[in-house]
Amino acid sequence: MRRSIATVSISGSLEDKMESIARARFDGFEVFENDLIHSALSPRRIAALAADLGLAIDLYQPFRDLDAADDKLFRRNLDRAERKFDLMGELGATMILICSNVSASASTDDAQIAGQLYELAERAAKRGIRLAYESLAWGRHVWDYRHSWRLVQQADHPHLGLCLDSFHILSRGLDPRHIEEIPGESIFFLQLADAPLMTMDVLQWSRHYRCFPGQGGFDMPAFLGHVLAAGYAGPMSLEIFNDVFREAPNRDTTHDAMRSLLWLEEQVKLRRPAPSAVAAEAPQAPASAARAAAFSRVELFAPPAPPRIDGTAFVEFAVDDRTQSALCRAFAALGFERAGVHRSKNVTLWRQGEINLVVNNEPGSFASEFFQRHGPSICAIALRTDDGLRAVNRAQSFHVPRFEGRVGPHETTIPAVRGVDGSILYFVSSELEQRGFWDADFVLAASADTGIGLGTLDHVAIAAPIENFDSAVLFQRAVLGLEPGDSLELTDPYGMVRSRALSNDARTLRIALNVSQSRSTVIARSVDTLHGAGVHHLAFDCADIFASVAAARERGLVFLHIPDNYYDDLVARFDLDAAFVARLRALRVLYDRDPAGGEFLHAYTPMFERRFFFELVQRIGGYDGYGASNAPVRMAALARDVAGLVSAPLAR
Incomplete structure (x- = not known):
């Protein structure tokens, strides 16, 4: 699988982050908007540096507060999106993250939200850009990935799909098994974050205490297993908001980040049933055969076994x-x-x-x-x-x-x-x-x-x-x-x-x-x-x-x-x-x-x-x-x- 990481996950300037990401052998990264705004490099120079480092820009993020109850505000949001599309053209990025709205002006009408998503997807398609729609755990109206999937289905546009984020799903106690009901091609992007199990406001929990898979208390292998069983074969990306990581040397952090993805892949591979077992079960359970076929689309990390x-x-x-x-x-x-x-x-x-x-x-x-x-x-x-x-x-x-x-x-x-x-x-x-x-x-x-x-x-x-x-x-x-x-x-x-x-x-x-x-x-x-x-x-x-x-x-x-x-x-x-x-x-x-x-x-x-x-x-x-x-x-x-x-x- 392709391995990616959001620039917000580590410390330093954007160019420092990119070099550290490349040293840790990632395939690509998500450009966080603030990192780009604060950079002294132009978008074209950032694109050139990424190419020199062998890195793809997998995602530009975030675009907030698209859906609005007020049509005039929505039109302004479309104009704002066009400016971001211009920027993405210079970066060479072809996917943008669209977050569910958290503001008081957010629409609560599913038909209206789906229509607005469709209109933005139409504009994105003209630029060769895809939209990955994500339900934030603290979204005002849309906070459940099953709800965001219904909206994507209702909008029904080939340039609109889902972004699934493990934190937004697991922090709300949502059952990730239903991810397997979503066609893999409709899942445009996957963001992974673990976290210690805590009882606190979910926004503060997300902004300060996320960590890499294997460091927290979520069942990350089970979550990723459901996503792969759906047929997803795109990048696995780490999006971590953590006060300590923002201060620590980024070289150590990116090596930890890569180690966490390798560990996660191994754990998923160990939990996957053997092909012979699936074959024996398939006549009675075609869903199991389909699940195994979906898994076979990706190559997971397989290190030597742990020592006894x-x-x-x-x-x-x-x-x-x-x-x-x-x-x-x-x-x-x-x-x-x-x-x-x-x-x-x-x-x-x-x-x-x-x-x-x-x-x-x-x-x-x-x-x-x-x-x-x-x-x-x-x-x-x-x-x-x-x-x-x-x-x-x-x-x-x-x-x-x-x-x-x-x-x-x-x-x-x-x-x-x-x-x-x-x-x-x-x-x-x-x-x-x-x-x-x-x-x-x-x-x-x-x-x-x-x-x-x-x-x-x-x-x-x-x-x-x-x-x-x-x-x-x-x-x-x-x-x-x-x-x-x-x-x-x-x-x-x-x-x-x-x-x-x-x-x-x-x-x-x-x-x-x-x-x-x-x-x-x-x-x-x-x-x-x-x-x-x-x-x-x-x-x-x-x-x-x-x-x-x-x-x-x-x-x-x-x-x-x-x-x-x-x-x-x-x-x-x-x-x-x-x-x-x-x-x-x-x-x-x-x-x-x-x-x-x-x-x-x-x-x-x-x-x-x-x-x-x-x-x-x-x-x-x-x-x-x-x-x-x-x-x-x-x-x-x-x-x-x-x-x-x-x-x-x-x-x-």
């Missing part, structure tokens, strides 16, 4: 001499043992259960560069997967850059890509583990089994700057095949934090993304300190959290101080045994319970160098969350710790 993720192979920390010593003391207090030393680099391996922590203090390495930018931080995460090369090839097909690190003689090369925050994501295949890559790269020590009962990495929490939050969601979905949960609003003493967790079906990989618009929250301070984004905490699971926390305390590990008021309130919130609450209080362990009765026990350390911290968790009875109800008390405790009101080293 079997957990985390290792987590890598970037340190210097001072922070390496302090971090290793904390690891020892958490029950990790120093399991190996790299054969050629200043890198050590710490182990417990299935958890591998790599501490990298090698001069001139990627970790050293990462430390210079971010300080002590988590610079890489490695995932266990069935096929590391396929995982990297999939990432590259979504325009994610591959990472090639410095590898010494006889050392293992692990397939890797760069994440949104600049860190590295490694893919360790089962074949690589079977070959014993740890033995190849490290001098391993015999295990002394000195752990405190930690088993695996339960989840990773990432702090993202506001401009990277949606990008990170899309990255996890497209590259790793993770699915997001609900978006939550959490209360920090100094602002609000938005959190959204993603995971695979097997729950062998859980990633929680957090962002705050306030500059004073702990999350925001972490982002500022890290000069971008980064992992702000790791959660390790254990079978008996009381035993694990007690053992860590005996080893000198400091845990975050949770106030007594929390435990007093816990008794009021849950029907808990007094002795059990006393155990929680004594060890400063937090508690949550889900509606199905699943329980979650967890405890936090203070922040290490104000960069990241650790969490110990125990899941009981199928609990699948992250203790969101306890996040405010944890963030308040961290705020006190960061402010220096409660200060202690992570490990004594």
